[in-house]
Amino acid sequence: MAKSIDVSDLDIYYGDFKAVEGVNMSIRARAVTAFIGPSGCGKSTFLRALNRMHEVIPGARVEGKVIVSGQSLYDPTVDPVAVRRQIGMVFQRPNPFPTMSIYENVLAGMRLNSKKLSKSDADGIVEKSLRGANLWNEVKDRLGKPGMGLSGGQQQRLCIARAIAVSPEVLLMDEPCSALDPISTSAIEDLIHELKSEYTIVIVTHNMQQAARVSDETGFFNLKAAGQPGHLVEFNPTHKMFTNPDEPATEAYISGRFG
Numbered sequence: 001m002a003k004s005i006d007v008s009d010l011d012i013y014y015g016d017f018k019a020v021e022g023v024n025m026s027i028r029a030r031a032v033t034a035f036i037g038p039s040g041c042g043k044s045t046f047l048r049a050l051n052r053m054h055e056v057i058p059g060a061r062v063e064g065k066v067i068v069s070g071q072s073l074y075d076p077t078v079d080p081v082a083v084r085r086q087i088g089m090v091f092q093r094p095n096p097f098p099t100m101s102i103y104e105n106v107l108a109g110m111r112l113n114s115k116k117l118s119k120s121d122a123d124g125i126v127e128k129s130l131r132g133a134n135l136w137n138e139v140k141d142r143l144g145k146p147g148m149g150l151s152g153g154q155q156q157r158l159c160i161a162r163a164i165a166v167s168p169e170v171l172l173m174d175e176p177c178s179a180l181d182p183i184s185t186s187a188i189e190d191l192i193h194e195l196k197s198e199y200t201i202v203i204v205t206h207n208m209q210q211a212a213r214v215s216d217e218t219g220f221f222n223l224k225a226a227g228q229p230g231h232l233v234e235f236n237p238t239h240k241m242f243t244n245p246d247e248p249a250t251e252a253y254i255s256g257r258f259g
């Protein structure tokens with residue numbers, strides 16, 4: 001089931017360095033939320049704090065609250081591995097497992113969850129996930145072939161199929177199209193549009209046209225100065241953000257006057 005995420009007063013650190021400061025935000029279920037902003041303002045850091053991937057870096061930690069449909073993500077009783085299962089992540093570069101077939105790549109997350117699957121259940125999940133990622137028709141006759149043999153755009157859709165195979169509640173995407181050509185980018189954007197009926201999707205993108213095309217809500221992050229923490233300047237419906245933003249800094253960024 002898609003879940004909403006409420007963030008309050010979130011500070012994010014790498015050791016002593018505060019990378020992101022004071023974020024308050026409500027991310028809606030079954031909607032696409034985009035994060036934009038100049039390089040180094042903490043978009044990826046903030047995204048990784050939403051599924052506890054941030055803390056795998058030694059010395060990294062957060063202060064503040066992240067509530068996922070009523071449950072505190074950083075509560076000491078919460079298992080971070082279970083969180084990462086429920087809140088999946090797709091990365092900038094497609095990263096299928098190099099030694100695995102297309103079929104096994106889709107199931108990799110399920111296998112990690114150590115679920116014993118019957119052949120017919122496994123077949124069903126593979127087909128459903130590949131259909132969900134709009135890849136089924138292109139690969140159905142070569143499921144046993146290596147995932148690495150696909151094009152970049154197909155590999156990224158395979159990674160999305162792998163992420164949705166475990167039925168996550170939220171999908172986090174960190175610049176998922178930055179390594180792709182315009183046609184593959186368009187395929188991923190169409191897919192994001194379809195997936196939002198089932199999932200809560202959060203996407204970091206450098207491409208403002210992409211944010212405008214795919215998202216319902218947009219957060220603009222910025223830095224006050226070099227070496228200072230990044231912060232959320234404005235969070236608004238995407239249409240408003242790109243036509244009539246509240247903050248002059250947002251206006252300057254989206255009109256290309258800096259960043």
Ligand SMILES: Nc1ncnc2c1ncn2[C@@H]1O[C@H](COP(=O)(O)OP(=O)(O)OP(=O)(O)O)[C@@H](O)[C@H]1O
Binds near residue numbers: 038230
């Ligand atoms: N593993 C790390 N250890 C220490 N500092 C880090 C680490 N990763 C990121 N940072 C720092 O945290 C700040 C935010 O980085 P982050 O990658 O989140 O920004 P970003 O907005 O996603 O940038 P970009 O758009 O260039 O990807 C930067 O100052 C960066 O140098």
